[in-house]
Amino acid sequence: MTEQRNRGSGPIRSRLKDSLILGALLPLVTACNPGFLIDEEFSTSLSSFCAPLKPHGHEQLVSQGKVSLLGEGLKFQPEQEESLVSLKSASQVAEGDFTSLMIPEGTSLVGTVDLNCLEGGLEEQGPNMILSLKLAETSERIPGIQQQAFTLTTAQDIPYLELVTQANEDLCLISLSSDVEAFLQMTPNDPRFAEQTDMRNIELVRGRELGFNDQEITSEVILAVIDTGVDYNHPDLREQMWSGRGRSFVGDNTDPMDNHFHGTHVAGLAAAASNNGVGISGVGTRQVKIMALKVFEGASGSLAPIVNAVNFATDQGAHVINMSLGTGAPSPALRDALIRATDNGVVVFVAAGNDGQSLAQRPTYPALYSDIPGVITVGSINAQNSEISGFSNFSPTAVQILAPGSNGAQGVLSTVPTSFNATGYASRINNNPIQGTSMAAPIAAGAGALVVGYLRSKGHIVTPALVESMIKDAAIKDAQLSSRAQDGNRLSLARLAEFVTQNANAGLRIVQQPRDQILPLNGNIRLEVLMSEPNAQLNYQWFKNGERLAEATSATLEVVGFDSEDAGEYWVEVRSSNSRWLPGNKFRLELTPDGFGC
Numbered sequence: 001m002t003e004q005r006n007r008g009s010g011p012i013r014s015r016l017k018d019s020l021i022l023g024a025l026l027p028l029v030t031a032c033n034p035g036f037l038i039d040e041e042f043s044t045s046l047s048s049f050c051a052p053l054k055p056h057g058h059e060q061l062v063s064q065g066k067v068s069l070l071g072e073g074l075k076f077q078p079e080q081e082e083s084l085v086s087l088k089s090a091s092q093v094a095e096g097d098f099t100s101l102m103i104p105e106g107t108s109l110v111g112t113v114d115l116n117c118l119e120g121g122l123e124e125q126g127p128n129m130i131l132s133l134k135l136a137e138t139s140e141r142i143p144g145i146q147q148q149a150f151t152l153t154t155a156q157d158i159p160y161l162e163l164v165t166q167a168n169e170d171l172c173l174i175s176l177s178s179d180v181e182a183f184l185q186m187t188p189n190d191p192r193f194a195e196q197t198d199m200r201n202i203e204l205v206r207g208r209e210l211g212f213n214d215q216e217i218t219s220e221v222i223l224a225v226i227d228t229g230v231d232y233n234h235p236d237l238r239e240q241m242w243s244g245r246g247r248s249f250v251g252d253n254t255d256p257m258d259n260h261f262h263g264t265h266v267a268g269l270a271a272a273a274s275n276n277g278v279g280i281s282g283v284g285t286r287q288v289k290i291m292a293l294k295v296f297e298g299a300s301g302s303l304a305p306i307v308n309a310v311n312f313a314t315d316q317g318a319h320v321i322n323m324s325l326g327t328g329a330p331s332p333a334l335r336d337a338l339i340r341a342t343d344n345g346v347v348v349f350v351a352a353g354n355d356g357q358s359l360a361q362r363p364t365y366p367a368l369y370s371d372i373p374g375v376i377t378v379g380s381i382n383a384q385n386s387e388i389s390g391f392s393n394f395s396p397t398a399v400q401i402l403a404p405g406s407n408g409a410q411g412v413l414s415t416v417p418t419s420f421n422a423t424g425y426a427s428r429i430n431n432n433p434i435q436g437t438s439m440a441a442p443i444a445a446g447a448g449a450l451v452v453g454y455l456r457s458k459g460h461i462v463t464p465a466l467v468e469s470m471i472k473d474a475a476i477k478d479a480q481l482s483s484r485a486q487d488g489n490r491l492s493l494a495r496l497a498e499f500v501t502q503n504a505n506a507g508l509r510i511v512q513q514p515r516d517q518i519l520p521l522n523g524n525i526r527l528e529v530l531m532s533e534p535n536a537q538l539n540y541q542w543f544k545n546g547e548r549l550a551e552a553t554s555a556t557l558e559v560v561g562f563d564s565e566d567a568g569e570y571w572v573e574v575r576s577s578n579s580r581w582l583p584g585n586k587f588r589l590e591l592t593p594d595g596f597g598c
């Protein structure tokens with residue numbers, strides 16, 4: 001273990017350095033780090049494409065007689081070297097050698113039974129001819145159908161071949177197969193989705209199934225991409241553009257068209273149209289809209305446009321900002337703009353930088369501004385194996401989440417301007433992989449947009465600090481990565497969707513007493529938070545018009561003798577003792593001619 005870790009620093013690092021000159025895609029605020037400057041030659045040449053990857057992840061199907069089982073959960077008998085082996089990796093099973101296969105106790109199966117074959121009740125004469133199987137307790141015979149499927153579980157470990165024999169001897173049993181969890185089909189139909197190792201790494205499909213989809217996310221989320229601009233006419237981006245499109249803060253006009261490629265690549269990872277039958281899928285769903293804010297004409301630029309872009313995003317109602325950029329010099333102006341953004345409800349995702357160094361040794365900004373609640377710094381992992389990307393800056397404190405920003409030697413596939421590459425997509429440039437923390441940040445930002453979108457769609461108030469804590473709390477805690485990012489946090493859209501949807505539906509609601517719509521001036525009002533889990537140890541914080549009410553930290557908020565000063569929008573954030581934040585709920589108290597209405 002230790003040896004492997006030591007090996008990571010020397011020769012590997014220097015080899016990666018070489019490829020970074022071409023592959024690292026981190027525009028700089030200043031030209032203080034010439035190693036990252038991107039050569040002009042990129043912008044004129046077409047890239048060659050890597051061979052499409054075969055989609056994998058499908059389970060091995062083992063089939064004999066009436067029985068067909070999926071590999072997941074099956075195991076081999078102890079004489080095998082590994083006592084517990086997934087069929088996915090067991091080539092001898094794929095070739096038809098089932099002799100050693102053991103079906104563990106409690107495996108869920110589906111048996112289809114010919115009901116005409118049964119004379120008595122299910123209990124006496126159901127599929128229990130297979131003695132090793134238990135019928136689910138809720139099973140009832142459905143009138144009017146001749147062949148019915150039942151859920152069955154194995155009562156003890158049973159060799160696969162014995163199960164096949166029993167099944168074949170049961171005259172009433174038509175077939176027996178693995179019970180498969182069924183979901184809405186959420187695999188995007190984008191033709192190049194199979195090549196998107198990065199989206200597989202973050203479990204995008206499972207995330208869609210668990211709630212991050214177009215059915216559940218119905219509120220618009222505006223994601224500002226502060227970068228080289230965006231090809232807003234791109235067939236996979238044009239439907240995803242914010243209604244105001246964006247603007248440029250550099251050059252002689254305000255057109256945010258991308259004449260480089262970086263911003264379009266970044267925008268595609270965050271929010272290329274998903275499931276539109278075209279190209280790739282971004283992390284975002286249909287409601288995640290791109291605000292294109294152009295601050296670079298080439299690979300580097302100056303600070304003022306960036307500060308202006310942050311302020312523009314804040315003032316124009318963006319919910320999320322992505323900044324795949326950095327500089328070695330601290331900037332109070334940028335820090336102030338980020339504090340203002342988060343104070344106004346904008347979550348900010350920042351690339352950690354591509355020096356392959358500790359941020360403590362190689363200060364990089366705004367990466368080091370992740371101490372601001374709601375500013376989240378993103379490091380890069382290799383989408384193929386979830387190991388740290390050699391180029392990624394790291395820190396066990398300042399880097400707060402890791403997301404895929406490289407893909408072995410193949411590069412990260414995303415959208416590029418059609419003026420840059422006629423196909424509109426690229427994962428390589430001049431045989432060099434497109435990779436960088438620039439690619440990791442928008443994948444995390446897309447996830448942030450889904451959190452905001454889901455919670456907003458359910459009527460919750462979403463603060464940047466809440467989004468940050470949810471992303472961190474729901475991350476995979478990868479011990480191998482604990483020196484690279486806080487708690488080894490690695491993004492999983494599946495876990496994030498599960499966490500967010502559970503907390504959003506945790507039963508938090510606010511009850512108003514009295515319930516009258518119009519209340520007399522100088523009356524009293526009481527707001528009380530009711531939770532579905534009343535025994536949980538919870539902490540409360542009430543807000544009014546965005547201001548924290550320092551004294552209001554209990555489940556109830558009482559406004560006594562209210563007057564015009566008490567009017568406004570109230571909400572509460574609830575935190576459990578294990579630091580799991582629950583979303584706040586908005587509650588508006590408005591002044592009316594007669595007093596207050598709620």
Ligand SMILES: [Ca+2]
Nearest residue numbers: 190273278280
């Ligand atoms: Ca698409």
Ligand SMILES: [Ca+2]
Nearest residue numbers: 370372374375
């Ligand atoms: Ca932070």
